[in-house]
């Protein structure tokens with residue numbers, strides 16, 4: 001037997017309905033906010049991610065699914081969606097028609113991590129990006145849309161946390177301030193944070209290690225070191241969130257594993273999946289499009305983990321019940337059942353029958369398994385009379401119905 005690869009999962013019927021519900025909800029809600037779908041390829045040049053995500057990030061250092069193809073090209077299976085969306089935005093000059101683009105995507109992402117519970121090498125994200133607007137109204141709009149999406153799924157958890165990471169003017173200054181603070185506590189930090197001290201010292205602020213938490217307890221916060229422009233932007237974002245009725249909390253220790261983020265950053269955090277963790281995260285990336293060789297156009301976006309959202313939805317049943325199950329006794333009745341089934345399906349009624357025509361008992365077992373809303377039983381008498389009993393399974397009510405797809409369809413609606 002050939003099995004699948006560890007860290008690459010099948011999503012089977014029974015589970016896939018939850019995914020479809022999440023995807024359909026995203027399409028519907030994002031559509032209300034004027035977002036259009038973009039489909040990006042799975043494989044990109046490795047340079048795209050080195051340039052965008054940053055050479056010193058964990059993703060690029062350790063976790064990329066990269067290989068050299070037969071043409072000696074260094075390629076990578078996308079670890080996230082934003083870089084590809086921006087690459088497409090620049091490559092197809094979408095900004096020439098209108099710098100403001102609202103795009104969403106969904107699909108598999110890949111990271112070469114050690115497979116463990118809840119971490120897969122192929123995982124799935126739904127994300128959205130807005131380009132071309134620096135006004136903080138758009139920050140509030142994107143966050144409001146994300147919260148709206150979770151509310152539509154019936155999830156009051158997760159909750160929104162926001163922060164600002166400053167800009168190329170104020171962040172380097174803050175970074176030095178933080179490094180000075182960390183320098184005296186370097187030996188208390190975990191190995192990862194020690195290693196990242198020079199390249200990415202901010203990561204110490206959100207490190208899960210208890211030692212790092214303790215050592216950074218009194219660390220200076222980015223929010224207290226924003227330049228006037230970033231300070232105004234953050235204050236206005238908060239005001240617009242309040243206008244939109246979107247509830248949030250400030251988390252001044254939130255940082256990003258990706259280099260391209262500026263100003264507003266945010267996470268949707270839940271305690272329902274074990275330790276406090278993010279199901280969606282994102283932020284503003286005002287320098288990314290220019291870094292990738294495009295014009296100086298700003299952007300903001302987020303991505304959520306579909307596996308995690310599916311877990312939050314828990315045991316909710318999304319599988320669709322068939323409208324009708326037809327049981328039939330004998331060959332001729334079977335043929336009639338098949339004719340009715342095909343006619344009904346064409347009329348938009350979902351129908352199941354037992355193709356193999358086993359005993360009535362086994363057909364009724366199959367009917368129970370499908371849990372159809374109605375059943376129809378056809379035998380010799382019914383064939384002669386051209387009528388059969390249609391039973392509503394939830395109420396138990398029943399009545400004769402003519403063996404005609406249009407008539408049956410009418411009764412079922």
Ligand SMILES: [Zn+2]
Nearest residue numbers: 167170227230
């Ligand atoms: Zn700034």
Ligand SMILES: [Zn+2]
Nearest residue numbers: 190193207212
């Ligand atoms: Zn640490």
